[in-house]
Amino acid sequence: MDGRPVLVSTEYEDPTADAVITELNRRRVPVLRLDPGKDFPTAARIAARLSPGGWTGALTASDRTVELGGIRALYHRRPSPYTAPGDDGQAARFAAQENRRGLGGVLGALPGCLYLSHPQAIARAEYKPAQLAAAVSLGLTVPRTLITSDPAEAKTFTAEQPTIYKPLHADAYFVDGEPAGIWAAPVEPGELDDTVGRCAHLFQQQVPKVADVRAVVVGERVYCARITAPPGVVDWRAEYRNLTYEPIDCPEGMCLALLRFLAHFGLHYGAFDFAVTADDLWWFLECNPNGQWGWLEAAAGLPITTAIADLLENGVRT
Incomplete structure (x- = not known):
């Protein structure tokens, strides 16, 4: 078994990350979990040295130490914003920014590491104007x-x-x-x-939709669910208790467009939302580069946990 660890960066309460960690543990893939914004520099510490091959040294958290050059993948889920001990004054704000650029900068420049996805790529892709422009350029139908x-x-x-x-x-x-x-x-x-x-x-x-589609892309795997809300509901997220789900296939041309969209932003994951009209036309609404998927896996029977674990374990697109 490859002993290189997967680093999971997320907040303390994250059942979605828990599911992935459980699957990685089942596969006997080493995992180190931390919340950099809260754990560093008190509960976690780093000693990084620059070498010709990139950053080397050690990251310690939860009484475990991993070699920076040996981290196979970083699963950037939903870490807390960087903070610093002390009051809310200028010194604490300065320290928090130093932590973000120091620890965050090293974790964003690990040699040979697969990022799911890279924090800077996620941040860039969160801008809706950039998303919409990219969707148009790729031939997707946009309102x-x-x-x-x-x-x-x-x-x-x-x-x-x-x-x-x-x-x-x-x-x-x-x-x-x-x-x-x-x-x-x-x-x-x-x-x-x-x-x-x-x-x-x-x-x-406002698109005269008859349903919505959530398309979750992991590496090169695309999983789609048709979401039907009660009549008159504009935003299905406001009616979670009254939704029905159906797994559906993604049209081949759409799959290629979604993969190109992720490549455009340097992402390995994306949760896409579409409005579907009566003529079965998919209208692109947005992509959440770090969107939730745990509830959808259970509701529509989509093996997203397995796909994410495969990508993190193998370190390549699957």
């Missing part, structure tokens, strides 16, 4: 889209066709202290006012 902070432009666009608003980034949002999601929702010209000018807004043509 008419406007990104603006101009209330007049927004009113004109929403008057031209049925329109939805969606956030450009799905960050944590709280209402009365409780976490809440900002879902895609229909919007009409009369609902818009000068508050549009406070930030960038994404408006998009």
Whole structure:
């Protein structure tokens, strides 16, 4: 058995990562798990030296030590933002940025390591404008889209066709202290006012869909599930308890486009969302380069855990 470890970088509570680690343990693949943003520099430490072959040295976490040059793969799941001990003052902010660029920089430059996916590639691909431009260039069908902070432009666009608003980034949002999601929702010209000018807004043509498709790509494997929501639901994520799932095949041409999309951004994983119309046309909505998949594996019977473990174990696209 190859004794090189897989490094899993994620937050403490992550059942999705747990499933992959369990599968790797079953295969007797060594795994080191840590949350760099919280563990370093107290519960984890690093000593990295630059050599002609790249970074060498040791990373220690959870009382285990691995050689940096021997890490076969890094599974960058959902690590916490980098913080530093102490108050919230300037010194702590400086230390947190040094940690991100020091430890994070070394972990992003490991020799011979497969990244699922590289943190910098994930960060680049999270920008929806870049996603939409790439999708168009690859021949995917994309709804008419406007990104603006101009209330007049927004009113004109929403008057031209049925329109939805969606956030450009799905960050944590709280209402009365409780976490809440900002879902895609229909919007009409009369609902818009000068508050549009406070930030960038994404408006998009509302597709007359009959279902949605979530396509999860791992390396070169593509797994698709047709998602049916109750009538009138625009964003299926708001109705998890009332959804039905069906595994479906991905059209060959679409598979090639998705693989080219990942290659464009340097990714080995992507969770794509499509709206499907009555004529079976798939409309590209977005790609989450680090999207959740655990619930979908169970709901649609898709072997995503196996595919991810295969990729991490083999260190090559499968």
